[in-house]
Amino acid sequence: MKREAYFPEVVKQALSNIPPGSWMSAVPEGCIRLNSGYPAANLVPSTELKEATDRLLTEEQDLPLHYIGSPRIDQLKTQLIERMNERKMEVQEDEVLVTSGACQAIDLIARILLDENAFIIVESPTYMEALEIFQNYTKNIITIPIDADGLDTKQLEGILIERTKKEEPLPKLLYTIPTFQNPTGTTLSFARREKLIKLAKEYDFLILEDDAYGELAFGESPTTLKSLDEEDRVFYVGSLSKIVAPGMRIGWIAAHSEWIEALFWFKKDLEHPFAQSVMSAYLEKVNLAHRSVLLTEKYEEKAVILYEALIHFMPEGVKWYRPEGGYFMWIEVPGVDTTAMLAKAKKAGVAYVPGQYFFLHQDEGKSFLRLSFSYASKEEIKKGIEILSHVVAEEINK
């Protein structure tokens, strides 16, 4: 039986891309994990979640184990809205949809907006999972480079002007991680945020704002696009993966109620009452604003150690930005193929993610790599950069 024959064209097209998760290489035992975009093990509240589960099931018994019925399913939504309000984003109850992490949120937004004829704009580089998702819907992906101030809105405008002139289709959606971007760690400047919102109005596109790292600002917290959005063009995507635990799979979309209604239509995995209620019970005992401050302090300490280790150990020519929040640093090693180098690095005892996976046109990422300061300990970070610097130096001097 020829299985491919059963797939619609758009599915065949998607299946011809790089398989999902290709970027996630096996890491040998004992290797320092500067690749993992995970929260630090000691910052994952396993004891508190255990307590929350115990309290939940003692109080509610079977309720959170049915399809619906636990009052904490609604309560979780309220808790997320309260936190958004604190962060100066006005959101009502019918403007929020809880999802299985940011990934399902992104997939659902793509589902209601993109077909194979639609155009979408993404940052370059960008979050590899999001690239995978969009490529499941359309080939028409336009990339706009990122610099130290985030998405280059001048280039964006140039492309929009040119496409208009040439009567080429305009994009429907722009995907951005404006704050502490994955993988670059950069943040979109305020001026560019205003410009982006203006361009969206002018060229009639929608914005998917992925704010997975927004709670982790070392300095002042940047204004979200959502709070600048007067025309309901922004689909805001939040996540508790980075500030509570990714394994709970709790994310959400905040958008105009009509968008939410359409998104709900296509969300066919139903609610996740157990995970959602446990999370809600956990949040009853935790102030997210305080937790965010505490986590940020810890991550900043590690970011500084990473930054200083790079200065101390890395050979000349290697480049990076100073991180202002989030989980990541983005390193350029001019002239070196970071994909080829990974095997040597892992053998030497340190893992990273090669830059190519964050680019639609993978070749553009050959000389970059992503380092995460979230998961490894301070000692490991320092040691890891020392090891990596030797490997890099060898490659440069080859």
Next chain:
Amino acid sequence: MKREAYFPEVVKQALSNIPPGSWMSAVPEGCIRLNSGYPAANLVPSTELKEATDRLLTEEQDLPLHYIGSPRIDQLKTQLIERMNERKMEVQEDEVLVTSGACQAIDLIARILLDENAFIIVESPTYMEALEIFQNYTKNIITIPIDADGLDTKQLEGILIERTKKEEPLPKLLYTIPTFQNPTGTTLSFARREKLIKLAKEYDFLILEDDAYGELAFGESPTTLKSLDEEDRVFYVGSLSKIVAPGMRIGWIAAHSEWIEALFWFKKDLEHPFAQSVMSAYLEKVNLAHRSVLLTEKYEEKAVILYEALIHFMPEGVKWYRPEGGYFMWIEVPGVDTTAMLAKAKKAGVAYVPGQYFFLHQDEGKSFLRLSFSYASKEEIKKGIEILSHVVAEEINK
């Protein structure tokens, strides 16, 4: 802003259908819930799941709270495969994908096979969530009636012959709940199962076998289509919702490894490590075969009470089959509009699901209703049927 303008045609089309969950009407406090396809509250293992969570997080700490890392994510798959093997379905590890319940499983299968040009066959009546899902992909839904022996394979063959003759597109997929069907409670006879597999080969279509109720056989357990499937045409969908707890959202797909690979490609909510690991820890202490026997005994007692109450209380002319397993009974009340009657029934103190929601062409379901014997207690079932019978008698005599 005109939001509809942003949606692709297929999305607009989907959004013109009946909104998801329309069948789920509000049930007043104190009303007997013969509508809910829920496991009985006292059969949901909340204490055991609490213990499992506690044990899991004590042993593994942060592991099940990351994206990956808990060994119990893989172990759950092994446990599901072992149970399938016990039920005479040979399945390898690369032939299983764990999903968020049967609903996500059905949605994913639709995602890789159906576009707006594809044809699909469903039973009539059928599971309303599945109808909602398929309608999100295509308008081309062909319905085949069900009788006491399940899907009418003679009619199916007739339609296939006719479409072939007329050179009309043949269906790609057939969706069936062959065992203790939702909503009718009927089971496809063995002869028809063989016939169905034969037709699939002959007319080159695939089969989605939804086996959500397969573990709950009052008598001998019917042979699954999966175990008759020599050509890997069957996508088997299993679920722990009915035999453990729906709120955990654990289902799975078993199919040829190439199908599984494609399904995984489009499953963008990632793994659900917390829920999956808790379930796996729970299953370490529970023998599913034994649990299935115990649950079946309990549900059969309630089914018998429902069946006898119908005989005792229902006015003449009302019809039903004797259930052989599962959660449901399907009642025909000739000449009565069950949708209109629901308000009266709820006012009198009993809720059911009107038949119309299980039909693509809702008018065909006007005189049917679905009763569930799973959730309500024995006393409630008896009382509920007494109340419902009075309401029905009044409607008939109107």
